Amino acid sequence: xxxxxxxxxxxxxxxxxxxxxxxxxxxxxxxxxxxxxxxxxxxxxxxxxxxxxxxxxxxxxxxxxxxxxxxxxxxxxxxxxxxxxxxxxxxxxxxxxxxxxxxx
Numbered sequence: 001x002x003x004x005x006x007x008x009x010x011x012x013x014x015x016x017x018x019x020x021x022x023x024x025x026x027x028x029x030x031x032x033x034x035x036x037x038x039x040x041x042x043x044x045x046x047x048x049x050x051x052x053x054x055x056x057x058x059x060x061x062x063x064x065x066x067x068x069x070x071x072x073x074x075x076x077x078x079x080x081x082x083x084x085x086x087x088x089x090x091x092x093x094x095x096x097x098x099x100x101x102x103x104x
Contacts, residue, residue, distance in 0.1 A: 016062040020093040023057025045071025
């Protein structure tokens with residue numbers, strides 16, 4: 001399939017990178033996610049969640065998969081997102097994110 005053509009099973013993936021100073025900070029973030037509220041799991045179009053910790057302990061990736069980009073945007077701009085992320089304020093690290101269209 002040529003790049004840029006959509007398939008019936010198309011998925012969108014949101015990747016949030018959290019850069020931290022120490023492995024202990026990364027471990028703390030992982031621990032908080034182990035006790036996450038799970039609100040994202042109930043959102044329309046949600047297909048999956050993964051949490052990755054870089055081997056050096058300097059970065060944690062939060063990966064969510066969505067049926068449509070609009071489903072992710074509705075989650076990210078909605079009240080359930082704000083409620084789920086309220087306890088993250090004051091957490092260590094800096095965060096940046098991107099949304100990817102899975103092509104194959």
